Amino acid sequence: MAQHKFTTAAFTLPLIFAASVANADGDNNDNNQGNNNRNQISFNMVSANPCVSQATARVRVVSTGTAEDMTIHASGLPANTDFDFFVIQVPKAPFGLSWYQGDVQTDEDGEADQHFRGRFNIETFIVNPANMPVPAPQVHHNAFPDALASPPTAPVHTYHLGLWFNSPADARKAGCPATVTPFNGEHNAGIQVLNTSNFPDLQGPLFNLSP
Numbered sequence: 111m112a113q114h115k116f117t118t119a120a121f122t123l124p125l126i127f128a129a130s131v132a133n134a135d136g137d138n139n140d141n142n143q144g145n146n147n148r149n150q151i152s153f154n155m156v157s158a159n160p161c162v163s164q165a166t167a168r169v170r171v172v173s174t175g176t177a178e179d180m181t182i183h184a185s186g187l188p189a190n191t192d193f194d195f196f197v198i199q200v201p202k203a204p205f206g207l208s209w210y211q212g213d214v215q216t217d218e219d220g221e222a223d224q225h226f227r228g229r230f231n232i233e234t235f236i237v238n239p240a241n242m243p244v245p246a247p248q249v250h251h252n253a254f255p256d257a258l259a260s261p262p263t264a265p266v267h268t269y270h271l272g273l274w275f276n277s278p279a280d281a282r283k284a285g286c287p288a289t290v291t292p293f294n295g296e297h298n299a300g301i302q303v304l305n306t307s308n309f310p311d312l313q314g315p316l317f318n319l320s321p
Contacts, residue, residue, distance in 0.1 A: 149174075150170060150172040151319045152169065152170045153306070153308075153318075154168055154169070155169060155182075155184075155271060155304040156305065156307060157186075157303070157304065158201075158273075158301075158304055158305045159301060159303060161285050161286035162187065162284065162304075164186035165184070165185075165304055166185060166186050167183060167185070167273070169182050169271065169315070171231070173319065178227070178229060178230040178231060179227050180226045180227070182225075183222070183223050184221065184222045185220060186220060187220045188220055188284040189216055190217065190218060191216050191276075192213060192277070192280065193274060193276055193303065194210065194214070194273070194276050194293055195210075195211045195214050195271070195272075196210055196211055196271070196272045196273075196293055197211055197234065197268050198271065199266060199267075199268050199270065200312075200314075201305040201306050201307040201309070201314065202302075202307055205272070206266070208268070210294075210295065211226055211228070212224065212226055213276070214273060231319035232267075232316065232318070232320050234267060234316055235268065236263070236266050236268060237265040238260050238261065238263050239262075239264075242262060244260045245258065245259050252296070252297055252298055254290075254291075254292035254297035254298070267317075268316075269309075269315065269317045270309070270311075270316070271306045271315070272293070272302050272304065272305045273304040274299045274301065274303065275300025275303060276300065277294075277298070277299065277300055278290050281301050286301055286303075287301055289301050
């Protein structure tokens, strides 16, 4: 599993900011909104690939005013398997800008529960205000090596969520393609298994929690 993680407290890219209070609700079939408390949202993640067609997750985000607590209950996944969780710009490939949030591990029944604390609302974004590339550490040198510099970018909001197999071998074992992707700490993950494509590309579920 990943050894290199970022925190929202650091003033290095990616910078993730947010605040909270409003609410919305989405499910596997639509993006209906309403009937929620002021300081939280609840929504589903849906299967991202036919080889894991039974996979689903329920997500709840609760604001404390200065941060958010995100809890996830996933089911229908391969048992005793490691996965990697990301906050992403759009739910499907090419995904856009993405931020590694943490790890999820299933039990013998293919279920998993995880808790993350950070900024998860309408103000969540990534930015590099410099007008030129800024040098970046290069730690990994595999099929997806680290960039030598971060490109300039105006604020880009990241309102979607995604979950990936931690390894292509685990994906193959589950009957999925063994494609290698950069979505774990070592940049050698498997394919995506869950996402929030039940919401519009430019209005992911985190958009619905307002400061």
